[in-house]
Amino acid sequence: xxxxISKSTAIIALSTTVLLIGCANQTPNLQSxxxxxxxxxxxxxxxxxxxxxxxQSIAQSMSNSLLQSPxxxxxxxxxxxxADVKNHTSEYIDTxxxxxxxxxKMLKSGLVRFAVDxxxxxxxxxxxxxxxxxxxxxxxxxxxxxxxxxxxxxxGSITSIVKRADDVKDIYYxxxxxxxxxxSGVIEWADEKEIRKTSNQSMF
Amino acid sequence: xxxxxxKRKRHHxxxxxxxxxxxxxxxxxxxAQNPNSIPAKVEQLGEMSYLRVSNIAAQTxxxxxxxxxxxxxxxxxxxxxxxRFKWLDAHGFVIGNDDPWQPLLVYAGQKQTINGLAPTPQAxxxxxxxxxxxxxxxx
Numbered sequence: 001x002x003x004x005i006s007k008s009t010a011i012i013a014l015s016t017t018v019l020l021i022g023c024a025n026q027t028p029n030l031q032s033x034x035x036x037x038x039x040x041x042x043x044x045x046x047x048x049x050x051x052x053x054x055x056q057s058i059a060q061s062m063s064n065s066l067l068q069s070p071x072x073x074x075x076x077x078x079x080x081x082x083a084d085v086k087n088h089t090s091e092y093i094d095t096x097x098x099x100x101x102x103x104x105k106m107l108k109s110g111l112v113r114f115a116v117d118x119x120x121x122x123x124x125x126x127x128x129x130x131x132x133x134x135x136x137x138x139x140x141x142x143x144x145x146x147x148x149x150x151x152x153x154x155x156g157s158i159t160s161i162v163k164r165a166d167d168v169k170d171i172y173y174x175x176x177x178x179x180x181x182x183x184s185g186v187i188e189w190a191d192e193k194e195i196r197k198t199s200n201q202s203m204f
Numbered sequence: 205x206x207x208x209x210x211k212r213k214r215h216h217x218x219x220x221x222x223x224x225x226x227x228x229x230x231x232x233x234x235x236a237q238n239p240n241s242i243p244a245k246v247e248q249l250g251e252m253s254y255l256r257v258s259n260i261a262a263q264t265x266x267x268x269x270x271x272x273x274x275x276x277x278x279x280x281x282x283x284x285x286x287x288r289f290k291w292l293d294a295h296g297f298v299i300g301n302d303d304p305w306q307p308l309l310v311y312a313g314q315k316q317t318i319n320g321l322a323p324t325p326q327a328x329x330x331x332x333x334x335x336x337x338x339x340x341x342x343x
Contacts, residue, residue: 041304043286056304064321073266108300108323109268 048171048199050093058175059101061193066102066154067109071179071188080106080179081115081150089160089173098175099154115150152179152188167201247290247331250339254279255310257332269322271330277310285310286335289320291327299327305335 044051072078082103085095096119106112116124124147131141156177163170172194179189237244246257259274269291277283285308291299300323310316320330 039305041288041302043305043307053304053307057306060304060306064319067268067321068265068270105323110324111267 045197048169048197049091050089050173054173054195054197055098055101057195058098058193059105062175062177062191063102063105065191066106066177066179066189067111069179069189072112072152075151077111077113078151079113079115079148080152080154081182082117083153083155084118085155085175085177086157088157090162091160093158095158098158102154115148150182153182154179169199169201171197173197245331247333248339249333249335252334252336253338254281254283255285255334255336257334258315260332262330267325269327269330271320271322271332273318273320273332275308275310275316275318275334277312277314277316280312282312283310284308284337285316286337287318288333290331290333291322291324292329292331293326294328296329299324305333 040052041056042053044053066072072080082099085099087093087095103114107114128142128144128147132144154177156175158173158175160174161172174195175193177191178187180186181188242257242260245260254277256276256278257273258276260271261273262269262271264270271289275285275287286305287308288303288305290301290303293299302323303320306318308316308318318332320332322330
């Protein structure tokens with residue numbers, strides 16, 4: 001009788017343990033629906049519009065080309081700024097995202113320095129004015145008139161040609177960039193990156 | 205008779221022991237691979253059926269490692285390749301790891317060249333990661 005009781009106690013204890021283990025979440029993942037993390041560097045061909053792979057390819061190609069340009073190599077850590085990259089395509093493309101990636105890749109090399117661009121200039125001047133407003137210790141305030149002017153500026157444009165024939169849609173993108181000497185106005189370097197994307201829109 | 209059996213056992217022992225040692229040696233000694241050979245520099249996602257890296261050249265150009273690889277297509281159809289570069293420092297640590305996968309169309313029976321530039325002067329070694337949709341793997 002005692003044996004039967006101890007056996008049943010053991011079975012109950014075992015099933016409770018199994019049940020508890022089964023309920024416990026084994027991974028630090030709170031999941032609901034069909035959401036999943038993917039590879040941010042993967043080739044994306046969901047649609048033929050401008051996508052992450054195009055942005056990454058353009059930025060990679062342009063930063064590699066710029067870092068190998070003799071003009072940037074001639075000076076030790078030249079100071080560069082990014083001007084406007086105009087979007088002449090028929091779709092919305094955040095060109096600042098392209099230039100930001102190019103700038104990040106070039107800065108990472110340690111071979112080039114970047115001055116604040118026009119979009120960040122307001123923040124820069126605001127900070128300098130705030131530091132020189134009399135609220136801060138004079139010895140620790142950054143002085144006015146000490147900003148460095150960039151040796152070169154990067155500017156360019158992105159264009160596209162879209163063609164349709166029956167069910168086929170062909171998009172050709174071209175990003176052109178130039179590196180201009182700010183003092184002389186000479187275009188010291190220029191390069192282009194082209195991308196062709198073709199999709200078949202057939203429903204069957 | 206008993207003596208003959210013992211002799212036979214000894215004889216078997218003499219034959220099998222060196223064989224076992226030889227097999228064991230084969231299992232434990234890794235196959236020596238030239239660290240500068242193409243297989244040592246290429247990481248495939250699955251075995252590529254038609255594409256192969258046929259040549260690699262690397263050179264340090266003003267502090268940054270520049271790599272050029274030649275991709276050959278042995279098929280009579282065009283093949284799509286996906287590739288990316290992985291950069292390593294002198295101690296074998298991965299640098300950056302933010303090179304994107306890039307698509308490349310390799311025409312039938314043709315050779316194409318791909319280039320990579322190290323993100324920092326600290327990168328002294330590299331791997332080329334390759335994948336083709338005809339592979340078992342896909343990025």
